[in-house]
Amino acid sequence: MSDGNGTTQFAISPLKRRTMLRGAVAGIALMAFGGGLVRQANAQEATPKKGGTLNMAYTSGTVRESLDPARASMGNDTIYCAHIYDRLIRLENGFAISNQLAENYSSNEAGSAWTFVLREGLSFSDGTPLTTADVAYSFARVLDPATASPSQASLAQTLDPQGIQVVDDRTITFNLKEPNSQFPLQIATRNFAIVKKGTSEFTVETAIGSGPFRLTSFAPGESWEMVRNEHYWRPNLPYLDGIRQVNIVESATLIQSLLSGNSNVIGQVGPAQAQLIEASDKAHVAVSENSAFMYVVMDLTQAPFDDPRVVRAIKLAVDRQALLNVVFQGYGTLTSDVHIWPGHPTYPENLGIRAQDLAQAKALLEEAGHPNGIELELFTSPSLSGMVELATAFAEIVRPAGINVTIRQENAGTYWSQIWQVKPMYVSYSQARPPVTMLSNLYATKPAFAETKLNNPEIDRILGDVRTSLDVDKQNALLRKAWQIVADESGSSVAFSLNVLWGMSNNIRDVRTHSGDNLQFHDAYFV
Structure with a gap:
């Protein structure tokens, strides 16, 4: 075992x-x-x-x-x-x-x-x-x-x-x-x-807890500190005496803290920051492939995203490769509005990678009553490296379709309590999780995280069938159907999965x- x-x-x-x-x-x-x-x-x-x-x-x-x-x-x-x-x-x-x-x-x-x-x-x-x-x-x-x-x-x-x-x-x-x-x-x-x-x-x-360390101080959003748990069940571990964490929002300060030796590990870093780290002889970059998703959320219960034609138009206006290249310099894997990547056994067979179609996007907007285009607000914050850059690049990429996006940059410390799951359109982030968990958390009728509020009972039915099946091929086939529904109907514009980057001292x-x-x-x- x-x-x-x-x-x-x-x-x-x-x-x-x-x-x-x-x-x-x-x-x-x-x-x-x-x-x-x-x-x-x-x-x-x-x-x-x-x-x-x-x-x-x-x-x-x-x-x-x-x-x-x-x-x-x-x-x-x-x-x-x-x-x-x-x-x-x-x-x-x-x-x-x-x-x-x-x-x-x-x-x-x-x-x-x-x-x-x-x-x-x-x-x-x-x-x-x-x-x-x-x-x-x-x-x-x-x-x-x-x-x-x-x-x-x-x-x-x-x-x-x-x-x-x-x-x-x-x-x-x-x-x-x-x-x-x-x-x-x-x-x-x-x-x-x-x-x-x-x-x-x-x-x-x-x-x-019973983990390798025990907590000694904690200030939410600012810092925490822990020391070795002398009762840890794994013999002779951990090696470290402790871990001390501080929150640094400004990217230049974050990088300097690593290169100066004040920090041993920093994260998460963007590709431009990664280049600065790799140029140093004091630190290196660690990569975690297909570890997360950074994407644009549209709340299907709030106008104008309560019209599926508007949502489809926005998804079609995205050039996925351009977005990945501009924001993360290609550090990731293209996907088509689902929280899974091509090659995974639950990725829909016929989904492929959706190409940008500006003409179809314009036609859908006109059909939805926006012949002269549409004005939108997209909320973001510097909470994670790339969130502001993603919003900025997204706005530029969809503009030729008549989608005019105004960026609203919010405070990093309050973004996840006041913007996430509240505003009609915002940048979100999720770690990669098993398909059943991700679908349950984001797209079930009673999700853990009410982002797009898809509310399609078919997702619940599929998840129930997957849980009761002991046939892996059947499970994967069912999950492919669920992801296809998400790609077609949800308010998530997911262009890629991310390779998450961390800076570490040598x-x-x-x-x-x-x-x-x-x-x-x-x-x-x-x-």
């Missing part, structure tokens, strides 16, 4: 009950864990040693940050929660799954009951034992609407609180409402980290770039 890193090797093969639902997860990568490990090019291998505090500067701090992993939804809280807490199992690059707190897990014949066995001797960072009572409590919190977890709606479709069965201190069974082949992928994501039973308020003192080793957690410092060390 696991290799030395505790990573599940999924393979398309006959189902083997009581071990794993091998091959029963749609679109999962058939690969071993190990991708994303960053080492300085041509550097001599060094023996890992303990010591040193890693200084990190990040660009997207926001007042929405939370120490509650069940509520984590922003880039920054994703990073620190991944180091304070652990999950039963963790989603890795390429949608592989690795074991964390779970020593092993299995399902019944139908895939309707999943049993997890914890590793022996687990404890929280305060030294108290971690048992299945904590696991049960953590999952019940996600299910509770009062917690306001982004994963509540999707988990509630699968599991009721009474379906959580503690067998003993190390064994827990989830009795699902119906068979769900996607359950491991669903709970391997960030909102399913395990917290101490009884924790309801999350502060520096109470945000206690004296740090074994940082992992990660599509879900952004960065992992579990094995990192200084040389």
